[in-house]
Amino acid sequence: MTMNEAPRFSEERLQEIQALVARYPGPQSALLPVLHMAQEDFGYLSLDVQKYVAEVLGLTLIQVREVVTFYTMFREQPCGKYLMEVCTNASCMLNGADELVRHMCDKLGIKVGETTPDGMFTVTEVECAGACSGAPVVQINNVYHENVDAAYIDAFIEKASKEDAA
Amino acid sequence: MTTLFIDDKEITVEPGTSILEACRRHGIEVPYFCYHPELSVAANCRMCLVEVEGWNKPAASCCTPVSEGMKVRTRTEALKKDREMIMEYLLIHHPLDCPVCDQGGDCKLQDYAVEYGPSKGRYSEPKRAVINYDLGPFVNTCMTRCIHCTRCVRFANEIAGTGDIGVLNRGDHMTIAGIVEEALESELSGNLPDICPVGALLDKPSHDLARPWELSHHSSTCIQCPNGCDIQIESRGEQVMRIRPVEGSPEPFICDRGRYVYDSFRSPARILEPQIRQGDGFGSATWEEAFARTVELLKDKRVGILFSPYWSLEGLMSIRLMRDAVFPDAKVAFDLHRRDMRPFAFEEGFSMTTEQIESADQVVVLGCDLRQRLPLLMLRLRKRSRQGRPVTRIGAMNYRTNMSLSNDALIRPRDWHAVIARAMEQVQQLGKTAAGMDEWMASVDGRHEAGKLLADALMADTCALIVGEEIRSHEDAASLIYGLDLLMRACGHAEEGRDGRNLVPEAMNAQMLSAVFGDVRASAGELFALAQAGELDALVLVGSDPVGDGLFPSAAKAALERVPLVQVGAIEGEISRYAEVKLPAAAYVEIEGTFLNMEGRVRTANKPVKSLGEERPLWKVMMRLAMEMGSEPPVVSLEELREALYAAMPEVRDACNSVECDACLIRVGRNRDARALPRKTAEAFPLDVVSRYSMYREGMWARASELLSEAGRIHALDDVLVHPDTLAELGLKPGPLVVESFLGRHTFDIGVRDDVSPGVIYIAKRGVAGDLSDVTSARLVGCGGDS
Ligand code: SF4
Ligand code: SF4
Ligand code: FES
Numbered sequence: 001m002t003m004n005e006a007p008r009f010s011e012e013r014l015q016e017i018q019a020l021v022a023r024y025p026g027p028q029s030a031l032l033p034v035l036h037m038a039q040e041d042f043g044y045l046s047l048d049v050q051k052y053v054a055e056v057l058g059l060t061l062i063q064v065r066e067v068v069t070f071y072t073m074f075r076e077q078p079c080g081k082y083l084m085e086v087c088t089n090a091s092c093m094l095n096g097a098d099e100l101v102r103h104m105c106d107k108l109g110i111k112v113g114e115t116t117p118d119g120m121f122t123v124t125e126v127e128c129a130g131a132c133s134g135a136p137v138v139q140i141n142n143v144y145h146e147n148v149d150a151a152y153i154d155a156f157i158e159k160a161s162k163e164d165a166a
Numbered sequence: 167m168t169t170l171f172i173d174d175k176e177i178t179v180e181p182g183t184s185i186l187e188a189c190r191r192h193g194i195e196v197p198y199f200c201y202h203p204e205l206s207v208a209a210n211c212r213m214c215l216v217e218v219e220g221w222n223k224p225a226a227s228c229c230t231p232v233s234e235g236m237k238v239r240t241r242t243e244a245l246k247k248d249r250e251m252i253m254e255y256l257l258i259h260h261p262l263d264c265p266v267c268d269q270g271g272d273c274k275l276q277d278y279a280v281e282y283g284p285s286k287g288r289y290s291e292p293k294r295a296v297i298n299y300d301l302g303p304f305v306n307t308c309m310t311r312c313i314h315c316t317r318c319v320r321f322a323n324e325i326a327g328t329g330d331i332g333v334l335n336r337g338d339h340m341t342i343a344g345i346v347e348e349a350l351e352s353e354l355s356g357n358l359p360d361i362c363p364v365g366a367l368l369d370k371p372s373h374d375l376a377r378p379w380e381l382s383h384h385s386s387t388c389i390q391c392p393n394g395c396d397i398q399i400e401s402r403g404e405q406v407m408r409i410r411p412v413e414g415s416p417e418p419f420i421c422d423r424g425r426y427v428y429d430s431f432r433s434p435a436r437i438l439e440p441q442i443r444q445g446d447g448f449g450s451a452t453w454e455e456a457f458a459r460t461v462e463l464l465k466d467k468r469v470g471i472l473f474s475p476y477w478s479l480e481g482l483m484s485i486r487l488m489r490d491a492v493f494p495d496a497k498v499a500f501d502l503h504r505r506d507m508r509p510f511a512f513e514e515g516f517s518m519t520t521e522q523i524e525s526a527d528q529v530v531v532l533g534c535d536l537r538q539r540l541p542l543l544m545l546r547l548r549k550r551s552r553q554g555r556p557v558t559r560i561g562a563m564n565y566r567t568n569m570s571l572s573n574d575a576l577i578r579p580r581d582w583h584a585v586i587a588r589a590m591e592q593v594q595q596l597g598k599t600a601a602g603m604d605e606w607m608a609s610v611d612g613r614h615e616a617g618k619l620l621a622d623a624l625m626a627d628t629c630a631l632i633v634g635e636e637i638r639s640h641e642d643a644a645s646l647i648y649g650l651d652l653l654m655r656a657c658g659h660a661e662e663g664r665d666g667r668n669l670v671p672e673a674m675n676a677q678m679l680s681a682v683f684g685d686v687r688a689s690a691g692e693l694f695a696l697a698q699a700g701e702l703d704a705l706v707l708v709g710s711d712p713v714g715d716g717l718f719p720s721a722a723k724a725a726l727e728r729v730p731l732v733q734v735g736a737i738e739g740e741i742s743r744y745a746e747v748k749l750p751a752a753a754y755v756e757i758e759g760t761f762l763n764m765e766g767r768v769r770t771a772n773k774p775v776k777s778l779g780e781e782r783p784l785w786k787v788m789m790r791l792a793m794e795m796g797s798e799p800p801v802v803s804l805e806e807l808r809e810a811l812y813a814a815m816p817e818v819r820d821a822c823n824s825v826e827c828d829a830c831l832i833r834v835g836r837n838r839d840a841r842a843l844p845r846k847t848a849e850a851f852p853l854d855v856v857s858r859y860s861m862y863r864e865g866m867w868a869r870a871s872e873l874l875s876e877a878g879r880i881h882a883l884d885d886v887l888v889h890p891d892t893l894a895e896l897g898l899k900p901g902p903l904v905v906e907s908f909l910g911r912h913t914f915d916i917g918v919r920d921d922v923s924p925g926v927i928y929i930a931k932r933g934v935a936g937d938l939s940d941v942t943s944a945r946l947v948g949c950g951g952d953s
Contacts, residue, residue, distance in 0.1 A: 065336060066333055069335045070335065
């Protein structure tokens with residue numbers, strides 16, 4: 001999807017949404033899963049995407065905005081191809097999460113919350129990822145990476161950059 | 167019933183009541199912010215905590231229902247501590263700027279801070295500041311003071327139906343956000359400052375003008391629509407600062423028209439002293455001089471009297487008494503929206519209360535812009551539709567409602583006969599009929615499918631039929647209403663206790679007007695025609711503005727060009743430029759009086775605001791007029807006047823004397839012998855004309871109010887609207903077009919909208935296209951064309 005086009009779900013998606021809505025007493029109940037779908041399809045939830053979701057579910061824009069702004073996992077800004085979310089909560093912090101974040105930022109030349117100019121990597125901090133036994137934990141897109149250290153991250157970044165160039 | 171003990175006091179309430187509501191009803195003080203009796207329960211402020219014996223932690227009383235034998239404590243040391251902690255949290259980011267806050271002195275946060283707050287905060291970190299929003303001409307925001315109780319959000323969603331406010335973000339970043347363009351859409355927006363328990367949402371027109379403790383309170387009745395809400399008027403000296411709803415009255419909210427009309431009370435358009443025409447202008451006069459001129463104009467003349475229905479019952483009665491004493495042959499008119507003067511099978515007024523309409527199985531609205539005309543009845547229908555109950559609408563325009571309608575049909579006014587006949591056919595097939603129905607049906611040729619919706623709804627056990635202005639102002643209104651009456655009788659909706667026939671009146675006091683003036687009543691159009699034909703020598707207008715309002719503006723102008731006008735009133739309208747004499751009468755907020763609303767509820771106004779000038783209660787002006795004209799004044803005191811009123815309408819005495827005044831309803835008039843059959847008339851022109859009623863522009867008071875005019879500008883539409891198909895069929899394009907009617911040819915800006923029924927010309931801007939209100943049918947032609 002190019003950014004200038006009006007966002008549109010595919011036919012299959014629309015059917016999926018229809019089936020989902022039918023399972024609840026009202027369309028508002030389907031808002032959370034539909035927002036996840038929209039984020040998956042469109043990358044992030046721009047105001048246009050939010051308007052479109054409101055239209056699809058027959059809600060008002062504010063009803064959608066309330067939910068989008070409440071949950072931190074919904075993004076209103078575009079992010080890199082690899083979203084790296086470092087847990088900096090107690091267990092991970094004790095196991096070097098802060099140093100890890102610093103290392104990642106230095107290596108990529110960005111600050112926390114920023115995306116590299118080539119649109120490849122975004123680094124953010126998150127609260128407890130619920131995987132303390134593997135601290136420090138980094139969630140990259142939908143995959144947990146446990147016991148992460150600087151070397152592991154370097155290798156990941158190199159591999160990902162190479163794959164992208166190929 | 168459930169019995170429980172609150173602070174050892176035995177209390178009995180309905181099962182399912184919340185503890186908080188039980189406390190409120192029995193005068194037990196429990197602090198709370200987010201709860202509001204008219205809104206859904208959010209339970210997010212936690213201020214309302216109470217202890218329940220046997221429970222191991224405090225309970226939020228607003229969302230905990232009572233149970234049998236429950237023992238509740240509202241004042242313990244532990245609770246005091248809890249409340250202190252909650253207050254500390256709520257005040258963390260609060261600016262603590264009570265001295266410059268309009269809410270100060272009337273603020274829950276301030277009150278509870280005094281009771282539960284420490285004198286010094288422990289929070290010394292930076293406080294947040296929040297951006298303010300533009301919520302339209304009536305609401306000011308200071309969002310840093312917001313405590314996120316979400317009352318405003320629930321009000322917008324549940325009551326106003328605009329859904330224009332929401333909560334963004336969470337925790338420390340939480341803010342209330344309005345989507346600005348939509349915020350103005352509500353005709354109830356003035357209630358937001360009342361709803362907000364703190365000083366975050368404030369009344370804009372009175373902002374920074376007065377402190378709550380400087381204001382004196384008066385009670386009165388709003389006469390801006392037939393709903394007749396109880397109002398509390400807050401004034402400083404003689405200046406009205408605010409109008410608010412009255413707690414505990416049948417309607418907990420009031421609309422923006424009734425609330426913000428108050429700046430007209432001191433507008434330059436008020437008539438505050440007697441005036442006499444001098445050349446092109448007016449000069450002030452003494453009462454003696456003004457009456458002398460009046461007598462000159464009226465003595466031994468053929469006089470027509472036109473008055474507005476908005477006066478108090480006492481005022482209206484005095485008009486009748488004056489007429490009988492001085493002009494016993496005079497024709498009297500008061501309705502500017504009625505063309506057909508044959509008696510209606512059911513007269514103007516409601517047979518049902520608004521509560522009954524809210525809970526009826528079916529509601530059918532015929533040809534009425536309820537949201538503009540009766541915003542609070544609309545609010546009840548909105549509540550109904552939120553509960554999934556049906557509302558059917560048939561009419562010439564898809565008026566905005568902010569709710570979902572279960573059935574909706576667009577028709578032209580000339581189709582009404584066919585709609586009703588179609589409904590009759592259907593109910594007859596189901597074996598329901600009434601004497602006279604066959605004859606009625608036989609005199610109508612066509613059948614219109616929209617009648618099916620009507621007939622379907624009539625099958626319900628209880629059905630509220632709300633008949634609006636498109637039928638009431640119809641040239642054949644009496645036969646349409648008779649037809650509807652037959653339908654209602656056939657389906658059992660006309661019996662005592664199940665009567666669903668409601669005819670939306672033009673204004674207050676409809677039941678009294680048909681009872682007291684029924685025998686002398688003429689149509690306003692008839693009066694103007696007589697004046698034009700030289701059969702009247704003078705017109706007396708008591709508070710009416712037929713040039714600015716109603717369906718006869720061009721007839722009124724033509725008549726006033728010919729005969730002199732004596733104007734008695736509280737406020738000038740567009741007719742004032744024709745007046746020879748102006749006699750000031752007190753405004754509705756300046757008198758003690760009795761009113762009747764559309765349901766027949768008696769409303770009393772007993773603590774008036776001080777008069778601004780020399781105006782006198784209408785009855786005194788009328789009696790003095792009688793005296794000056796050489797008659798014995800029929801009554802000399804308010805008591806005598808009331809006796810005369812009670813003699814004419816004994817029910818009013820009963821209602822006024824009963825304790826439960828709200829529960830007494832004055833019945834609507836019925837005319838069992840009003841058998842009007844459809845008239846076969848060929849319309850002169852191919853398109854029907856329907857005029858818009860705008861709550862911000864209709865009526866002399868609203869037009870004199872700058873606040874309402876401002877809102878009216880925001881809600882403005884093109885001059886005239888038609889359905890796109892109507893234009894397409896004629897091969898015309900939107901823009902300036904000629905409207906041809908019996909009044910001649912006039913050019914207007916024509917816009918298109920799907921909301922208008924095809925075949926209808928909808929006059930959206932009465933001020934501009936006002937004169938078209940006189941016509942019922944017209945033709946559209948291109949500019950410059952010769953067709
Ligand atoms: S603005 Fe007022 S009513 Fe709305 S959430 Fe804030 S405190 Fe409550
Ligand atoms: S609903 Fe009618 S009576 Fe009530 S405040 Fe509004 S205009 Fe006045
Ligand atoms: S009033 Fe009960 S939680 Fe707010």
